[in-house]
Amino acid sequence: MPISSPNLRRLAGALVLLGAALAAAPAGARGYIGRTLDMPVPGGVAVVSLGTGSQVPRASYAGRRVMVIRDSDGEWIALVGIPLGTAPGRQSLLVQDGPEAAFTVRAKEYAAQHIRLKNRRQVTPDPDDLKRIERELDLQLNAYRTYRDGVVPSNVILDRPVAGGRLSSPFGLRRFFNGEERNPHSGLDFAVPAGTPVKAPAAGRVTLVGDYFFNGKTVFIDHGQGFVSMFCHLSAIDVKAGDEVARGAVVGRVGATGRATGPHLHWNVSLNDARVDPALFIGAAKRP
Numbered sequence: 001m002p003i004s005s006p007n008l009r010r011l012a013g014a015l016v017l018l019g020a021a022l023a024a025a026p027a028g029a030r031g032y033i034g035r036t037l038d039m040p041v042p043g044g045v046a047v048v049s050l051g052t053g054s055q056v057p058r059a060s061y062a063g064r065r066v067m068v069i070r071d072s073d074g075e076w077i078a079l080v081g082i083p084l085g086t087a088p089g090r091q092s093l094l095v096q097d098g099p100e101a102a103f104t105v106r107a108k109e110y111a112a113q114h115i116r117l118k119n120r121r122q123v124t125p126d127p128d129d130l131k132r133i134e135r136e137l138d139l140q141l142n143a144y145r146t147y148r149d150g151v152v153p154s155n156v157i158l159d160r161p162v163a164g165g166r167l168s169s170p171f172g173l174r175r176f177f178n179g180e181e182r183n184p185h186s187g188l189d190f191a192v193p194a195g196t197p198v199k200a201p202a203a204g205r206v207t208l209v210g211d212y213f214f215n216g217k218t219v220f221i222d223h224g225q226g227f228v229s230m231f232c233h234l235s236a237i238d239v240k241a242g243d244e245v246a247r248g249a250v251v252g253r254v255g256a257t258g259r260a261t262g263p264h265l266h267w268n269v270s271l272n273d274a275r276v277d278p279a280l281f282i283g284a285a286k287r288p
């Protein structure tokens with residue numbers, strides 16, 4: 001049956017609208033997690049597509065298993081933590097029983113921060129301090145390297161661990177203590193009063209608690225698949241190793257223990273043993 005002129009005009013108009021919508025769609029449109037978390041810079045996260053197969057892919061980066069979850073569009077994605085020291089350029093994942101998957105790390109510059117400390121031992125520890133620091137570092141590195149196979153985080157978009165407060169020291173700052181350069185700032189600081197409750201940003205298992213030379217009173221939470229939160233400089237700890245905690249459960253209180261100039265919460269997030277910007281998971285990251 002021939003199409004009438006009004007119907008032809010309506011069809012033409014619909015095709016124009018469809019074409020405009022397709023043109024406006026972002027290139028490489030992807031699921032919610034991919035759109036939200038992909039920031040492939042040193043200290044960021046690369047979201048790498050791994051297809052839509054029925055089986056969960058298994059992938060690794062730099063010798064570490066990476067988190068693999070299904071995104072809102074049905075695609076399997078790897079969430080890859082990129083260490084701060086990574087040079088810009090092409091990187092690749094090893095995918096079991098599948099082709100290599102690649103991503104490109106973009107450059108990002110981080111600012112410098114200069115801090116004056118009265119306690120010179122916290123800048124240049126003495127020999128006994130160094131022995132203690134080495135023991136404590138081993139414990140904490142083991143906690144960061146936790147990988148519970150088969151555990152999928154209920155939500156990789158995290159809650160803020162404290163209510164209110166400004167973000168005082170961002171992730172990645174090059175840090176100078178009394179004029180001497182030390183490791184970059186590996187977490188995100190919240191300026192909140194001492195005693196403020198610190199809450200789990202997602203469900204998980206407490207893997208380590210302790211009172212350490214630099215970090216003071218500290219709690220590690222394993223959220224699954226190499227996704228780990230660490231909270232330090234606490235005044236009190238309300239959990240113990242082995243506890244299963246729900247999202248929003250109080251795990252400690254803000255303080256100024258360890259190497260701290262005043263009360264604040266320092267929060268680290270780690271993926272595949274790479275410390276990454278926590279601001280990315282709470283919608284507060286500044287993208288390059």
